[in-house]
Amino acid sequence: xxxxxxxxxxxxxxxxxxxxxxxxxxxxxxxxxxxxxxxxxxxxxxxxxxxxxxxxxxxxxxxxxxxxxxxxxxxxxxxxxxxxxxxxxxxxxxxxxxxxxxxxxxxxxxxxxxxxxxxxxxx
Numbered sequence: 001x002x003x004x005x006x007x008x009x010x011x012x013x014x015x016x017x018x019x020x021x022x023x024x025x026x027x028x029x030x031x032x033x034x035x036x037x038x039x040x041x042x043x044x045x046x047x048x049x050x051x052x053x054x055x056x057x058x059x060x061x062x063x064x065x066x067x068x069x070x071x072x073x074x075x076x077x078x079x080x081x082x083x084x085x086x087x088x089x090x091x092x093x094x095x096x097x098x099x100x101x102x103x104x105x106x107x108x109x110x111x112x113x114x115x116x117x118x119x120x121x122x123x
Contacts, residue, residue, distance in 0.1 A: 004028055020081050020121070021115060021119065024040055024084065024112060036106070039108035042110035042112065043113035045110075047114070077117075077118030077119050077120045080118045085109070
């Protein structure tokens, strides 16, 4: 019973701690405005469906038959999060007109979707 309580506590702490999704929404809202933050959140919400899909359909099969695929997806997600962090720190300040072109609604949605779909913490 103690092990179950410890695992439950760790899971609760992992769920409530801010992660890549929170950081991306905060970044896009701060740099590009509330609307871009909203589209990022919509992308994240749609990215959740990727996890629901593979969890319901084939996660158990993949884990037992080809376990390297799950690890590859986790590494791919970690790489994408590092890439977004790198782009955040190397991004040059742009004018207002360039900013609107740089982060369109579809780009914000895509960033949110990929961040959640490839997030190792969510997996």
